[in-house]
Amino acid sequence: MAPPAMENQITNGDEITTKYKLTIVGSGNWGSVASKLIASNTLKLNSFHDEVRMWVFEETLPTGEKLTDVINNTNENVKYLPGIKLGKNVVADPDLEHAVKDADMLVFVTPHQFMEGICKRLVGKIKGDVQAISLIKGMEVKAEGPCMISTLISKQLGINCCVLMGANIANEIAVEKFSEATVGYREDKDVAQRWVQLFNAPYFQVSAVQDVEGVELCGTLKNVVAIAAGFVDGMDMGNNTKAAIMRIGLVEMKAFSKLMFSSVKDTTFFESCGVADLITTCLGGRNRRVAEAFARNGGKRSFDELEAEMLQGQKLQGVSTANELYEVLSQRGWHELFPLFTTVHEICIGRLPPSAIVEYSEHPPTLVEDSA
Amino acid sequence: MAPPAMENQITNGDEITTKYKLTIVGSGNWGSVASKLIASNTLKLNSFHDEVRMWVFEETLPTGEKLTDVINNTNENVKYLPGIKLGKNVVADPDLEHAVKDADMLVFVTPHQFMEGICKRLVGKIKGDVQAISLIKGMEVKAEGPCMISTLISKQLGINCCVLMGANIANEIAVEKFSEATVGYREDKDVAQRWVQLFNAPYFQVSAVQDVEGVELCGTLKNVVAIAAGFVDGMDMGNNTKAAIMRIGLVEMKAFSKLMFSSVKDTTFFESCGVADLITTCLGGRNRRVAEAFARNGGKRSFDELEAEMLQGQKLQGVSTANELYEVLSQRGWHELFPLFTTVHEICIGRLPPSAIVEYSEHPPTLVEDSA
Numbered sequence: 123m124a125p126p127a128m129e130n131q132i133t134n135g136d137e138i139t140t141k142y143k144l145t146i147v148g149s150g151n152w153g154s155v156a157s158k159l160i161a162s163n164t165l166k167l168n169s170f171h172d173e174v175r176m177w178v179f180e181e182t183l184p185t186g187e188k189l190t191d192v193i194n195n196t197n198e199n200v201k202y203l204p205g206i207k208l209g210k211n212v213v214a215d216p217d218l219e220h221a222v223k224d225a226d227m228l229v230f231v232t233p234h235q236f237m238e239g240i241c242k243r244l245v246g247k248i249k250g251d252v253q254a255i256s257l258i259k260g261m262e263v264k265a266e267g268p269c270m271i272s273t274l275i276s277k278q279l280g281i282n283c284c285v286l287m288g289a290n291i292a293n294e295i296a297v298e299k300f301s302e303a304t305v306g307y308r309e310d311k312d313v314a315q316r317w318v319q320l321f322n323a324p325y326f327q328v329s330a331v332q333d334v335e336g337v338e339l340c341g342t343l344k345n346v347v348a349i350a351a352g353f354v355d356g357m358d359m360g361n362n363t364k365a366a367i368m369r370i371g372l373v374e375m376k377a378f379s380k381l382m383f384s385s386v387k388d389t390t391f392f393e394s395c396g397v398a399d400l401i402t403t404c405l406g407g408r409n410r411r412v413a414e415a416f417a418r419n420g421g422k423r424s425f426d427e428l429e430a431e432m433l434q435g436q437k438l439q440g441v442s443t444a445n446e447l448y449e450v451l452s453q454r455g456w457h458e459l460f461p462l463f464t465t466v467h468e469i470c471i472g473r474l475p476p477s478a479i480v481e482y483s484e485h486p487p488t489l490v491e492d493s494a
Numbered sequence: 495m496a497p498p499a500m501e502n503q504i505t506n507g508d509e510i511t512t513k514y515k516l517t518i519v520g521s522g523n524w525g526s527v528a529s530k531l532i533a534s535n536t537l538k539l540n541s542f543h544d545e546v547r548m549w550v551f552e553e554t555l556p557t558g559e560k561l562t563d564v565i566n567n568t569n570e571n572v573k574y575l576p577g578i579k580l581g582k583n584v585v586a587d588p589d590l591e592h593a594v595k596d597a598d599m600l601v602f603v604t605p606h607q608f609m610e611g612i613c614k615r616l617v618g619k620i621k622g623d624v625q626a627i628s629l630i631k632g633m634e635v636k637a638e639g640p641c642m643i644s645t646l647i648s649k650q651l652g653i654n655c656c657v658l659m660g661a662n663i664a665n666e667i668a669v670e671k672f673s674e675a676t677v678g679y680r681e682d683k684d685v686a687q688r689w690v691q692l693f694n695a696p697y698f699q700v701s702a703v704q705d706v707e708g709v710e711l712c713g714t715l716k717n718v719v720a721i722a723a724g725f726v727d728g729m730d731m732g733n734n735t736k737a738a739i740m741r742i743g744l745v746e747m748k749a750f751s752k753l754m755f756s757s758v759k760d761t762t763f764f765e766s767c768g769v770a771d772l773i774t775t776c777l778g779g780r781n782r783r784v785a786e787a788f789a790r791n792g793g794k795r796s797f798d799e800l801e802a803e804m805l806q807g808q809k810l811q812g813v814s815t816a817n818e819l820y821e822v823l824s825q826r827g828w829h830e831l832f833p834l835f836t837t838v839h840e841i842c843i844g845r846l847p848p849s850a851i852v853e854y855s856e857h858p859p860t861l862v863e864d865s866a
Contacts, residue, residue, distance in 0.1 A: 289734050289737040290734065299732055299852075300731065300738060300852035300853075302738045327738075359666075359671050360666045361774045361777040362666040363672045365661040365771070365777070366672060368769075369764070369765075369766060376764070392748070393741075397740075398737040401773065405737070405777075406733045481696075
């Protein structure tokens, strides 16, 4: 990464210190927490501008005030993260192009369905040497393979894009409960280290792995495993069975990722983005919760119906990802390699009963080394 | 392994089929479930004698009957696994030497503190070419390193010994809830495959890995992580923090095992004995439960006191293992490498408050590749 333009440099004795400007694209629950983490670090670290700009999709609050005005006056995102001070150096900006134009580093943290439109709007509007990171979970898996958000950003904007994933329930991190996260990077270790510095806190321990695809796939595939874990809960099968299903899910996540991208590393799945995010999602989380309700009703009420009732119109990521995955597995003839992924989808669409989640294994026992 | 003696062979057309005789040493809760699994398979598989002998530490029941008589009359271990039929081909035998003398394969499943005495009694009383497997979790970690039960059996009896570990809550497997297990073996894949066949069931999926030490260490070290998970629960820190602590624990389990035995494989920790057993133990289990109570009392009531109150005189494996581990780490100057293991012990003995479980990390963030 080239140093920022001259106006961003300060002389510090004889040394020239580069100062990177940060912009956060997105200001929902997780975006607001990210801005709090980053704003605290830019104040402490010499190589970043103090000010952190946050693009906010403007809304008028019931009080008649603009959301950006309230954030800038109170340092609080009263709509998406009430009660938490973001830091005085966070500046809410309703103008996307204005927010990004001077940025050296861009943090993308919007709902995934908006990213394609946002990227289109940003073409030609950002610095050429900007670095990006995506915090967006829930890319789509198209028939030709996973459609990574980081790849979308890289390709559409012609820039390098890292990812940050992990066991990150925004509201728990907002109140500084201990957590971890994983940065996935492609080539440049120094850039990865800079992202780690920007997000790291005593209560938020960040590590970096050179495996963008592995890290990003974890954030999506775990939702399918959470559906399976929810089925187990709904049938009251106990912790033993649930642990077994989570383990099988983790192994399928790893196997699928490695088949899709040979660069994916086994060790990535021991990181926060892997086993820890899987555990969090299978213990709490709405995918698990609605799947539990589905199983308790014996599969007789559809996911569409339960989602409408339990999620106020939101759709479950896990159900649609399971569907997309199923297409990939069908196209490639991989159903036998991924019995859990396959069975989750077949239960979701009513082809199999929820109890099938523990009955899919009809393979003879094999030595692990043989099947690896 | 040499074939069993001539009397154990049958001719099946032109082929000579060897028939292995099985004896289970131990008849507690897990031992009884193991006998049920095995007895169901010896009936189906040609290469095993139908009869499964189970050594029972004789007791007189409140009714005045002998436990062995009741098991042999009812096919049920009324004391340790009431309500479950073990199989008519399970023969309870109160005479240890008699129970093992014709066995070609021995399954050890007693409380770990009895194994040294049992091995001494068996010297010279078993066949020379017998194969063994240990289902015993909770070996000791002495200052000079882990003292594996499988090694104790191998050395004292001069025989090969595999291990079987996993997310195995006996009562859940007894009622045929889906679960998995891992066989760890040293050299002989055929022997491992034979053990897999003996234990495997549609609801109990067994895999084998060539890593006795890794598999056996998982079964012991997970209890220390469960103590840490209990602290998190007792402080109501939420699923995010709990998942992070479990992940750090898993990584320390792996790192410690690999430092102790360079043969230990990363992949072992993705097996049932690794991540799945860890999850089960950190969700339920008495180590987690008592540690939760300890944290809820702010560390003001000792583990000794809480154990006496909550466990009717039983001692927590996790607390003593943490103590033993701490000795090893002290001797080798490894405390910094294992902050979670170290902190668990220091909390247990009252040197640190329970909240320290999420405050031990004072290292600067590092790239994973750098710290590997």
